[in-house]
Amino acid sequence: MRSDNGIPVLRGRRREQEALDDLLRDVRSGRSRVLVLRGEAGAGKSALLDHLTGHARAGRVVRAAGVEPETEIAYSALQHLCAPLLDHLDRLPEPQRAALATAFGLSSGTPPEALLVGLAVLGLLAEAAADQPLVCVVDDVQWLDRMSEVILTFVARRLDAESVALVCAARSPGDEEILTGLPELRVDGLPVADARALLDSVLPGPVDDRVRDRIVAETRGNPLALLELPHGLTSAELAFGFGTPSTTPVVSRVEEGFRRRVAALRDDARLLLLAAAVEPVGDVTLLWRALDRLGVGPEAAEAAEAAGLVEFGARVRFRHPLVRSASHGSAEAADLRAVHRALAAVTDPEQDPDRRAWHRAHAALGPDEDVAAELERSADRALARGGRAAAAAFLERAAELTPDPKTRAVRALAAARARFDSGSPAAASELLAAAELGPLDPLGRAGVERLRAQIAFALDRGRDAGPPLLAAARRLEDLDLAAARETYLSAVGAAVHAGRLGGDVRAAAEAARGVPAAEDATGALLTGLTAWSLDGPVAAAPLLRRALEAVASDEDLRLLWLAAPVALEVWDATAWHRLTERAVAVARRTGALSLLPPALAFRAGALVYAGRFTEASDLVDEADALGQTTGLPPHPFASLVLAAHRGRDLPAEALLDAAARDAEALGEGWQLGIAGYARTVLANGLGHYPAAVRAARLAIGHEDLAVADPTLGELVEAATRTGETGLADWARDRLAERTAAAGTDWALGAQAVADALAGPPGKAERRYREAVDLLDTDLLGLPLARARLLYGEWLRRENRRADAREQLRAAHEAFAGMGAEGFAERAGRELAATGETVRKRTVEATEDFTPQETQIARLAAAGRTNPEIGAALFLSPRTVEWHLGKVFGKLGITSRRELAAALRER
Incomplete structure (x- = not known):
C-alpha cells in the first residue's frame, strides 16, 4: 500500500522508520551517517530503503544495487552509484580524479590502488553534498563486486561532516563479513498482529485460525514470505502445506514459490524473465534488442508483469531479487x-567490451580460443583499472575455454596470480592445480612453485612457510636470477618469522649465499641478512647498513617488512624514521x-x-582497521611495544598473553620473541625486576632479528636490580659487541647506560652523562627519558x-x-624519595582533543591545506574543516595563523 505521495506505507516498522528519519535529520543538519540494514531475504529491507528515499526531501538521492551476475566485474556497483555524480569529478585533486577515471574506464592510466580510489569516491560524495544533502542507497550488498565492497567500506568508515547518508541493505545470514564494523539496524520479522493482518490481505479465502498461526510462526513474520507463500494455493493446500512444521528455510521456500510461478508462465515469458535476469543493469533498450533476436515479443512482457514478477519502466525491476535467482536457477542450460x-x-564491443x-x-558450449582471447583482453583492461578480482575471473574462464593445453596452463597460472593479488589465496591454490596439469615450461613450473610458496606464506607466516619458498628459489636460480633473489629473500624472511618455532x-x-650478489635493494638486503644468519650480527652490521641505504632509494614498499626490523637491528633511528615515514606517505599517496x-x-x-605515544596509538588503530578490511593483519611489534611502555599492567599482560598464544599456534x-621483549619492558617499568629477568631470559633464548639487542x-x-651481577655483566658484554659494530648514537647511548649500570662504579656518572648526551634527539625521546630515570635513581x-631531582623531574x-x-x-616514587612533591600528570589530563583532532591540528599547524590533510588522513576536506572548527573552539582561536602558537602553549 502507498500513501498519496507514492511512498510505501509499511506495517510494523515504526522502530526502523524512526531510525531512518533520525538519520535524515542528522544529514540535513550537516553530519554524515552510515547505516547497514541486515535481515533475511524478504524481511523488508528494500521497502525501508524506498521509505528512506521517499522522505529524503531537499536532498539528492543516488541508488545502486549488487547484482549476482556482476559480482566479478570490478567497480560495477560503485560506478552505478557514482555515475550521476561525475559532473563533480573536476573538483577533485588531479591524482584522485585520474584514479577514479581509470577505475571506471573513463580514461587510461596507471592501475590505481584501492585506497586512492576510495579517497576519490569520498571526495566525490563530499563535493556532491556541498550544495544539498546526499543520500546514497545500496541494496543487496551481498552481491557487490569485491572492489565496490572494499571502496564502500573504506568510505563508510570515513564519512563524518559531509552531509552524506550511506545506507546499505545486506542479506543475512551469510553476509556477516560484508561491511563489518559499521552501525547496523537489524530488520526482523513483523510483530504477530501486523503479520496476521498482512497475511489476511493475500489469503484466497477463509483459513482456519490454527493454520494462520502456523504460517505466521513458520515465516517468523517475514513480509515477503507472508505475501508469497500463499500465492496460487487453495485453503486446502495451505492447510496441508502448513499442517506440520517445515524444516526448509523460509528463503528457500519463497524462492521455490517464485520458481513455481515462473514455471507456470508460457515459454516466451519465461525466456523474457531469464534474459532480464542475465542482463544485469536493467537496460530496457538492450534487453528488447536481445529479445528480438530470441523471437520474444511484447506480449511476453505483459504476461510476466501480470504475474507480478517484474515491472518494465525506464529500467527493468524484479518483484524481488529472489525472482531473478529463481528464473536463473530454473533455466535450462540451452536457454541460458x-x-x-x-x-x-547486441552489446557494443567498443562501449562495453x-x-x-x-x-x-x-554462451560458449566448449573450448573457443577466440572467446578466450577476448576474455584475456578484458582481464588486461580490468588490471589497468585496478580490478584484480575481475581480472582473475576473466582469466579463469579464459583458461576453461582455451583449447591449447600449454596456453590453458599459462592462463590458469595468470589467473592464480591475479587471485592471489586480489586477496584470495585459497582460490589461487585451486587455479595453480589446474595450471600444473598443462605442459608448462621450466620457468612456468618455477612460477607455480613460487606462487604456491607465496600463498603459503600469506596464509601462514609460521614454520611451514619457509621450505616451499626455498624450493621455489632453488628452481628459479637457472631461470630468472632476479626472481630467485626475491624468493630467497622471502625464504629467509619466512625463516626469521618462524624463529625458534621451526x-x-x-x-x-x-x-x-650461492646466488650471485646484486646491488639493488633486494640483493643488498639478501646479502645482509645472509651474513647476519651465517656470520653473526657483528659481521653483518656494515652489510645491513648498506642494505638500508639501497632500500631508502627504492620506491618498492614490499621490502618494508624486513627493512624496518633491520634498521632496529643496527640501531639506526634515522633510517628507521625516514624509511617508515616515507613508506606511510607513499602508501597513502598511491593507495x-x-x-x-x-x-x-x-x-x-x-x-x-x-x-609520541598518541600518534603511535592512532596509527596502530588505523592499521588494525585497515587490516580488517584487507584481511592482512599488521605486524604486532608496535602494538606490543606501545602497550608495554604505557605500563598499564593488566591490559598489557592480556595483550602479551594473547600474542604469545597466537605465536605458538x-x-x-x-612474534614470541617480540612479546618476550615487551614483557621485559613492562616488568622493568613497573619495578617487577625478577619478572623482567625471567622474561628477558626467554626472549633472548633465540637470536631474533631486532629483538635480542634491546x-x-x-x-x-x-x-642489576635483582643483584645478579654475573648475569648483568654477561648481558652488558654481549651487548657491547653489537653496539660497537652498529656505531650509531642510539647504540652507543644504550651501551653507555648498560656500562653505567653494570660497569665499574667509579665510571657510572660519566657513562650516564654520555648516554644522556648521545640520546638527546627528537627521534629517541623514550630512551632519553629512561636514561635520565636511571641516572636520577x-x-x-x-x-x-x-x-x-633534576634528572628525575625531567624523566617524570x-x-x-x-x-x-x-x-x-x-620516576614519581623516586622523585618523592628526594623530598619533592610530585604533581599527578598524565597525558589524558592535558589532552581534550580526540586523536583525529590531534592529527589534524598538527598537520594544519605545519601548513598543510585541508585537501592535503584529507589526503594524508583519508578524510574529506569538509570533514577536516569541521574538525578544525572544533579544534579552534577548544583552543579559543579563530584562524590557522594562531594555531601553531596555541598548540605550543598547550
Missing part, C-alpha cells in the same frame, strides 16, 4: 546459453591497500621510541638529592607527557 549469445550480439566478452564466455634460517641463508597496514604499524613503532617464533639492555637493568642512591615530565604510566609512576 541462447540468452547470453543474444546479449553478446567486458560485458560482451562475459556473455560470449557463458624456522631454519641457517639453511635458507646457506642456499641463498596501496595491502601495504599501508604494515607501513602504519612500523611507523607507529618508530613513534613509540620517539615518545601459528608457529611464529619472531632485550639485552633490558636484562642488564633488571639483573643512581644520584639519589648516592644521596645527591638536588642533582637527582617526559614519561607523563608521553603516557608511559608505569615509568612515570616509578
Whole structure:
C-alpha cells in the first residue's frame, strides 16, 4: 500500500522508520551517517530503503544495487552509484580524479590502488553534498563486486561532516563479513498482529485460525514470505502445506514459490524473465534488442508483469531479487546459453567490451580460443583499472575455454596470480592445480612453485612457510636470477618469522649465499641478512647498513617488512624514521591497500621510541582497521611495544598473553620473541625486576632479528636490580659487541647506560652523562627519558638529592607527557624519595582533543591545506574543516595563523 505521495506505507516498522528519519535529520543538519540494514531475504529491507528515499526531501538521492551476475566485474556497483555524480569529478585533486577515471574506464592510466580510489569516491560524495544533502542507497550488498565492497567500506568508515547518508541493505545470514564494523539496524520479522493482518490481505479465502498461526510462526513474520507463500494455493493446500512444521528455510521456500510461478508462465515469458535476469543493469533498450533476436515479443512482457514478477519502466525491476535467482536457477542450460549469445550480439564491443566478452564466455558450449582471447583482453583492461578480482575471473574462464593445453596452463597460472593479488589465496591454490596439469615450461613450473610458496606464506607466516619458498628459489636460480633473489629473500624472511618455532634460517641463508650478489635493494638486503644468519650480527652490521641505504632509494614498499626490523637491528633511528615515514606517505599517496597496514604499524613503532605515544596509538588503530578490511593483519611489534611502555599492567599482560598464544599456534617464533621483549619492558617499568629477568631470559633464548639487542639492555637493568651481577655483566658484554659494530648514537647511548649500570662504579656518572648526551634527539625521546630515570635513581642512591631531582623531574615530565604510566609512576616514587612533591600528570589530563583532532591540528599547524590533510588522513576536506572548527573552539582561536602558537602553549 502507498500513501498519496507514492511512498510505501509499511506495517510494523515504526522502530526502523524512526531510525531512518533520525538519520535524515542528522544529514540535513550537516553530519554524515552510515547505516547497514541486515535481515533475511524478504524481511523488508528494500521497502525501508524506498521509505528512506521517499522522505529524503531537499536532498539528492543516488541508488545502486549488487547484482549476482556482476559480482566479478570490478567497480560495477560503485560506478552505478557514482555515475550521476561525475559532473563533480573536476573538483577533485588531479591524482584522485585520474584514479577514479581509470577505475571506471573513463580514461587510461596507471592501475590505481584501492585506497586512492576510495579517497576519490569520498571526495566525490563530499563535493556532491556541498550544495544539498546526499543520500546514497545500496541494496543487496551481498552481491557487490569485491572492489565496490572494499571502496564502500573504506568510505563508510570515513564519512563524518559531509552531509552524506550511506545506507546499505545486506542479506543475512551469510553476509556477516560484508561491511563489518559499521552501525547496523537489524530488520526482523513483523510483530504477530501486523503479520496476521498482512497475511489476511493475500489469503484466497477463509483459513482456519490454527493454520494462520502456523504460517505466521513458520515465516517468523517475514513480509515477503507472508505475501508469497500463499500465492496460487487453495485453503486446502495451505492447510496441508502448513499442517506440520517445515524444516526448509523460509528463503528457500519463497524462492521455490517464485520458481513455481515462473514455471507456470508460457515459454516466451519465461525466456523474457531469464534474459532480464542475465542482463544485469536493467537496460530496457538492450534487453528488447536481445529479445528480438530470441523471437520474444511484447506480449511476453505483459504476461510476466501480470504475474507480478517484474515491472518494465525506464529500467527493468524484479518483484524481488529472489525472482531473478529463481528464473536463473530454473533455466535450462540451452536457454541460458541462447540468452547470453543474444546479449553478446547486441552489446557494443567498443562501449562495453567486458560485458560482451562475459556473455560470449557463458554462451560458449566448449573450448573457443577466440572467446578466450577476448576474455584475456578484458582481464588486461580490468588490471589497468585496478580490478584484480575481475581480472582473475576473466582469466579463469579464459583458461576453461582455451583449447591449447600449454596456453590453458599459462592462463590458469595468470589467473592464480591475479587471485592471489586480489586477496584470495585459497582460490589461487585451486587455479595453480589446474595450471600444473598443462605442459608448462621450466620457468612456468618455477612460477607455480613460487606462487604456491607465496600463498603459503600469506596464509601462514609460521614454520611451514619457509621450505616451499626455498624450493621455489632453488628452481628459479637457472631461470630468472632476479626472481630467485626475491624468493630467497622471502625464504629467509619466512625463516626469521618462524624463529625458534621451526624456522631454519641457517639453511635458507646457506642456499641463498650461492646466488650471485646484486646491488639493488633486494640483493643488498639478501646479502645482509645472509651474513647476519651465517656470520653473526657483528659481521653483518656494515652489510645491513648498506642494505638500508639501497632500500631508502627504492620506491618498492614490499621490502618494508624486513627493512624496518633491520634498521632496529643496527640501531639506526634515522633510517628507521625516514624509511617508515616515507613508506606511510607513499602508501597513502598511491593507495596501496595491502601495504599501508604494515607501513602504519612500523611507523607507529618508530613513534613509540620517539615518545609520541598518541600518534603511535592512532596509527596502530588505523592499521588494525585497515587490516580488517584487507584481511592482512599488521605486524604486532608496535602494538606490543606501545602497550608495554604505557605500563598499564593488566591490559598489557592480556595483550602479551594473547600474542604469545597466537605465536605458538601459528608457529611464529619472531612474534614470541617480540612479546618476550615487551614483557621485559613492562616488568622493568613497573619495578617487577625478577619478572623482567625471567622474561628477558626467554626472549633472548633465540637470536631474533631486532629483538635480542634491546632485550639485552633490558636484562642488564633488571639483573642489576635483582643483584645478579654475573648475569648483568654477561648481558652488558654481549651487548657491547653489537653496539660497537652498529656505531650509531642510539647504540652507543644504550651501551653507555648498560656500562653505567653494570660497569665499574667509579665510571657510572660519566657513562650516564654520555648516554644522556648521545640520546638527546627528537627521534629517541623514550630512551632519553629512561636514561635520565636511571641516572636520577643512581644520584639519589648516592644521596645527591638536588642533582637527582633534576634528572628525575625531567624523566617524570617526559614519561607523563608521553603516557608511559608505569615509568612515570616509578620516576614519581623516586622523585618523592628526594623530598619533592610530585604533581599527578598524565597525558589524558592535558589532552581534550580526540586523536583525529590531534592529527589534524598538527598537520594544519605545519601548513598543510585541508585537501592535503584529507589526503594524508583519508578524510574529506569538509570533514577536516569541521574538525578544525572544533579544534579552534577548544583552543579559543579563530584562524590557522594562531594555531601553531596555541598548540605550543598547550
